[in-house]
Amino acid sequence: MGYLEEMAKYQRTEKQKSFSADFLERQQIEDYEFWDEIEIGKETVIPFKFEVKAEDMIAYAEGVPDSSPVFYDDEYAKKCGYDSLVAHPMFATQVLFFVLQKGHGSWIRTPGARNPGQILEWHDPIRVGDVLTVKTKSHDKWVKRGKYYMRYLSEMYDQNGKLKGRCFMTLILPKSKDDVLRFIKGEHALEV
Amino acid sequence: MAKKLTFESVNCGDVLPEVKQHVTQEVIWKHAVASLDYNPVHTYPEWCKTAQVFGLPLPVMHGNQTMSLMATVITNWAYPSGGRLRQMEVKLIKPVPVGSTCTYGGVVTEKHPIGKGENFVVLDLWAANQEGEKVAVGMAQVTLL
Numbered sequence: 001m002g003y004l005e006e007m008a009k010y011q012r013t014e015k016q017k018s019f020s021a022d023f024l025e026r027q028q029i030e031d032y033e034f035w036d037e038i039e040i041g042k043e044t045v046i047p048f049k050f051e052v053k054a055e056d057m058i059a060y061a062e063g064v065p066d067s068s069p070v071f072y073d074d075e076y077a078k079k080c081g082y083d084s085l086v087a088h089p090m091f092a093t094q095v096l097f098f099v100l101q102k103g104h105g106s107w108i109r110t111p112g113a114r115n116p117g118q119i120l121e122w123h124d125p126i127r128v129g130d131v132l133t134v135k136t137k138s139h140d141k142w143v144k145r146g147k148y149y150m151r152y153l154s155e156m157y158d159q160n161g162k163l164k165g166r167c168f169m170t171l172i173l174p175k176s177k178d179d180v181l182r183f184i185k186g187e188h189a190l191e192v
Numbered sequence: 193m194a195k196k197l198t199f200e201s202v203n204c205g206d207v208l209p210e211v212k213q214h215v216t217q218e219v220i221w222k223h224a225v226a227s228l229d230y231n232p233v234h235t236y237p238e239w240c241k242t243a244q245v246f247g248l249p250l251p252v253m254h255g256n257q258t259m260s261l262m263a264t265v266i267t268n269w270a271y272p273s274g275g276r277l278r279q280m281e282v283k284l285i286k287p288v289p290v291g292s293t294c295t296y297g298g299v300v301t302e303k304h305p306i307g308k309g310e311n312f313v314v315l316d317l318w319a320a321n322q323e324g325e326k327v328a329v330g331m332a333q334v335t336l337l
Contacts, residue, residue, distance in 0.1 A: 003221075003236045010225040021230040024239070063226020064260045065219075070271045081274025081337065089267065089277045090227075090260040097228035111232055112245055115255030117283040117328070122276065186242045 013055045015094075020101055023109050024184050031102035032110060034180065035141065035148045035173040043137040044104040050095045050132040052087075057128065060091045087126040092165055095132055096154060105136045105152060112174040112183035112190065116149070119168040124158075131159040139168065147172045147190075197273035199303070199311040199336040208269045208298040208315070211261055215253050215292045223257045237290075246287040253288040258328050261296045262317045266334055269298075274337050278312060282330030286321070293322045298332070311336055 004021055011017050020028065050056075061071035069076040070086045077086050100106050107113070126132070136154040143149070150173050156164040174180050174189050182189035213219070217237065224235050232239040233246070234254050241249045259282045266277055288294060302314035312335045319328040 003232075003238075004230075007221045007225050007230070007235065010222050016225055016228070019228050021228075023230050024232055024236075060226050063223045064257065064264055065213075065222070066260070066264045066267065068264075068267055068271060070267070080272050086271065088260065089263040089280070090256060093227040093229065093256045093260075108229075109231065112243065113231065113233075114245060115284055117281070117330070118256065118259060119279075119281045121279045123278075125276075183243055183245075186239050188242070188244050190245065 013053070013059050015056060015098055016059065019098065023111055026184060028102065029177070029180060029184065031106055032180065033104065033107040034177045035107075035150055036176050038107070038138050038141060038150060040138045040141060042104065043135065046099045046103075046105065046134045046136060048099040048101070050098050050134075052126055052128055052130045052132060054085060054128045056094065057085060057087045057091060057126075060094050061088045064088060064090070082125070084127050089120070089122060091126060092120060092156065092167055095156060096134065096167065096169070099134045100136070105154065107150060107173060108169060108171065110171070110173055110180055112180060114172040116170055116172055118170060121166045123163045123165055126164055130164070132164065133157045148175045197270060197275065197336065199305070199313070202300055202303065202313055202336060204300050204303060206300040208265050210295050210297040211265050211268065212293065212295050213261055215288055215290055215294065217251060217290050220251060220253055220257070220290065223254055227254065227256060229254055229256065248287060248289050250289040250291070252290075253292070255284045258282075258284060258288060258294070258319055259330075261294070262298070262319055262328065262330060265296050265298045265317065266315065266332060270334050270336060276335040278333045278335050280317075280330060280332040282317065282328055284328050286325060286327045288321065288327050294327060295320050301331075309337070
C-alpha cells in the first residue's frame, strides 16, 4: 500500500476526502510559486472559502492529538465559559492548507520546504458555521546562511468581515523551480 | 472540572503541566490528514531516504504539529477556565524525526493587568527531545478571566 493510501484510511471529513493530497503530483507544480519569482507586496483575497463544520474542528484536535473536551463537547465548552465548541488554536493550519491549494500562497505545499517557526495571532473565536475568507500578502523574503526564506502575512475573516486571526507564515524554500523539480524526483536540492 | 484558573490566581514562575508525545509515522500521518499538510518530508518514508531535506533519511514531524502540542500545554492549563490564546511565536530549532519522544512545557513570565476581560499573561514555551535537546522555543500571550 502506498503512503497516500495509508493516510486515506484516516480521512473522515468532507474536506479531507476532497483535498488534493499528492504534493508531488507533477502537473500542479505549474500552479506553484517559487522563491525567486515571488513579488513582495502582492496581495490576494483567496477565492476559495472555508465553511467551518464541527467535524473539521474535531478532526484537527484529534490530529494534534489533543483530547481536551472543550474541542469535542459543546456543552462542556459552555460550562467553561465559551459560547460554543472551541477550535484548537492551530486549527488555522487546516484552513490555510485548504484554501491555498493553488495560486498565490501555494508555496506552502512546496516539496523540500522547511519550517523555521511561525507567528500567530487570534482575534476572535472561530465558530461552527463561520465562512472564512483568507487574504494573503507576500510580506518579505531574504537569504540567511545560504537559505532562502519566504514570509507571507495571511489574515482570516468571517462572513461579516470580522478579523478572526493573522499568521505570519514563514518557510525556507528551494530557490527555484528547477530545485523543486529535483525534489519532486526525490533528489536533494538544497544548499550544503 | 479542575479548580478554576484566574488572572489573580496565576503568578510569574508558575510552571504548566508538561505534555509528552512519542512520534511514530502513524502519529505524523494522522496529523497530515488533520492539517491537510501532506508534504512528503513528513509523510513519504521512501522519498525521505533520498531527498533528505533535513539531512536525515527519515520523515520528520510537522513543525506545526510541534507548535500545536506547545499550544496544547496552554489549552490544557487555561481553556477549562475560559482562557484564550491571543498570540504565539515559535522558533523551530531542530527537526523531530520518527522515533523521537518529545516533551512540551511552559512557564509564566509576565502578568499584564490591563483591565477586566483584557488581562493577559506571557509564557515561555519549549519543546525538547528524548536527549533533552530543545527542538523548539517560543512565547505566548494568554488572556485569563
